[in-house]
Amino acid sequence: MSALGARFQSTWQGLLAVAERRLPALTRLRAAEALPIRLHRRRIYVLPTAFGIGFGALLVIMQLGALNYANNAALLLTCFLAAAAWMSLFAGFRTLAGLELVAIHAAECHAGQSLPLTLHFLASARPRPSLRLRIGTHLFAFALAPGDGPGISIQLPAPRRGWMRPGRMKLWTEQPLGLFVVWSWINPRTSILVYPAIEESAPPLPHGSGQLGERFSAGDGEEFSGLREYRSGDPQRRIAWKASARHDGLLVRESEVPVDDNRVLSYASLHGLEHEARIRRLTAWVIAADAAMLSYALELPELRIGPGLGHSHRHACLRALALMPDAP
Template sequence: METHAKPTLLFRVKSQLDQWLKHRLPQTREVTLRQRQIFIVPTQLALGMLLLTLLLFILGINFQNSLVYAVCFWLLALLVLNILHTYRNLAGLTLKVIGIEPCFAGENALLTLELSCEADKKKYAVQLGWPEHDLSEVNLAESNHLRVQLAYPTQRRGRWTPPRITVRTHYPLGLAVAWSYLLSDISGLVYPKPQEQTALQPNIPNHSEHSSGHEIPGGSHDFGGIRDYQPGDAPRRIHWAKYAQTGELHSKTFIDYSSPECWLDWDALPFPDAEARLSHLCSQVLTCHAEQQEYGLNIPGTRLEPQWSEAHKNRCLTALALFGTLE
């Protein structure tokens, strides 16, 4: 029983704390850090400094030495004053979430933040991000506006709400840490991971509504040209020779001039797993888009008529990303 009780208690405390934090730091897109938002505690180093002053105090006592006392008390005062300096280094900082770029599952979602402060209240060594993933350090000294991109690894498709962003600083002496959280109400899209189910491919009646029977996907007959590699391009399309020359990835594109209307159809796929279907469809959307072929998407609940445009691609990917969610 005891082994059960402990995590429950911990969990309860943690959720209480979260509740309190939510109340204190409501979700927002923009926040200016002030006394209410900033937390501040001494660090381990402060403990070290305290030990040092204790040692100096004993030294002062034993040798009855006034100047040793003076050094001891000066460091003690520094320990206290530093808290205010650390606080000042965060106070007045404005954080604004600009947006999140969509990404594919498994990749890093990029969140763009804008930092600003008053020109005469410079900020040094401010750390931003998620301590366990990506923590960046910025200075707002030369300019009082700054944009920062933070990366967060995604795992699952759908709507991604970034966990609370930590903003903290140890400046100047590292004896105290001041921190706050930014809980943004913004969310980004995570598309399914594009994954062509190659092993199964020969068995699939691909592009079911295409009657002519010759193989289109990838339009592998007529070489069309070379363009920059884009996520989702099949490895066999990569122009390896060019990669060897330039070190940059390029893909070969193939054009099929007689491309008829193409449907990417959920029902036509034989896999039982929904996620596998979505991944496959996602990769096909990218392929079709890359080949500038008109395509339509048909998944349960959403039907998008064949078309070719950047916006169409985004609509299709969004539909795939949000499939099965409440939206």
Template sequence: MAAAAAPKAGWRGRLERLARPRRPEPLPATLDRRRVYILPTAFGWFFLLLLLAMAVGALNYNNNPALLLALLLAGAANTSLFAAHLQLSGLQVVAIDAEPVAAGKPLQLDVHVRAQPGRTRRGLRVECLDASAVLSLDKDAGTTTLEIPTRRRGRLHPGRLRISTTRPLGLARAWAWAWPERPLLVYPAPEAGGPPLPEGSGDGAQARLHPAGDDVHHLRAWRRGDSRRAIAWKPSARHGTLLVREYEQPLGADLVLDWHDVRALAWEDRIRRLARWVDEAEREGRRWRLQLPGQPALGPARGAEHRHACLRALALMPEAGGGDVGPR
């Protein structure tokens, strides 16, 4: 299931399809002079009309100082076009990365840019999927973060990255495109409510440290905020320092989160419930195994990497009707 930006319609969309690059490309991507485009801004068009009026008036009245002023302003404007072009020429989009989030939450997309040393580049604007941010390179590298809205689970193709500037005088806008081929990942949105975790099964009984458990696991040094009831006074007196009892609480056997156990729900609701159970199992420190149709079981395990693997598998499940599995 992939989420992609809708193609722009009209003349602007047709022009963008003709611009370089014309297809996704691996990073790093260098913005050379053939990929930099430049056009006057609204203020630039006004300035151009003003210069034409000054030049026509100076020629009509044979006013050499006014003609000289018009030519000097035209030279400054022409120089600003080269300066705007040089702000982008030679830039290199090194990489993009983002931590996956649940659908509906904004995705923080980090764009890493590098430039040739020796030239300060400020006031650059990076745009992607209707999100924009300002980027300044004081040395030879910089990073900016775009907040991209997400709506659907699955792969999110960022599409074209546009880097633009109107510096130094605001008379023209120079821009260039980068088109990363690497998609981003959006987790499924977990179910807002619902039944608790299913009972564990198998022989993998687990235990975790808990301040109000049943059995003492070990003694540790006292930390600020520990309850006085947890202090082991006799061992503390023997060692000359405060020691605190650390308990353990049994958690039961490994969890089995099976796709077929939630077959009474609609397709997307199954995915959302399993995503919530994965988050709850991770918060409680449980070990779990995720079983999805047509895929090898994930786990049993626990931890951030196992959670990511399970949520990624759920995010990349096909859409409803793409191979549903009936009762076993």
């Protein structure tokens, strides 16, 4: 059964691919496009749902019954019901029309975790309840109140490291009665970087934890070479409060930690592990070193980053790891 379903699915996908190649005009709105994406009337489609078709058949039966018995009260009731059903089409259309996706924000995510995405829609004057979104096989339902909202948070699985595209989303609603489905395709040209997975229970950083404890106990003994302006992501404990008070903005101590060649996180040194396992361990070490406020350098086959410490350094290392080519 599932084999048949899979075959049907693959045939369907093949047909769609052919249609998109041959009839670009018909399917152009399925191609990726830059944000913001506004759902104007030419890209909104409407069809009755299965329930809508059944309801229509029921209305026809009711109408015939009322006509047959020459019963005008029943006919009037049926007419009202049918008219309301039809008006629900316009209400559904209005729910979707003019909707504008302005931004997609992603939080940090490692492969294997779920990727938290926030979709920001342009504030609109009217409420838009019962909107539904399908990305691949994942379904989400949400409502947009009038005015600026906090954005819609969804979670997508991120199985692989590297660039990830949310891909084509189907945005639809069956609002208000479930009789008509109003839908549109959104395919934002947005890529999100997924960091590599973190090795669980990774061995400690090269060259021991004793040194680590010493550093923390050092407290005021820590030497620093100077002050620089605060950048977002700097740990709070590095802020020089006294110096900042005499200054316009916050200042951060830049410590001059003697570069310890022993804390080089090297891809080459991890022989014995396969490619992806090495990347996972390096990722775990980068995170551990950053959390422990140890300066570190990352050595990859064709790239050396650092030594350094801080948000941007960590990001550069994780990015390099995420974008490592696949195993040869």
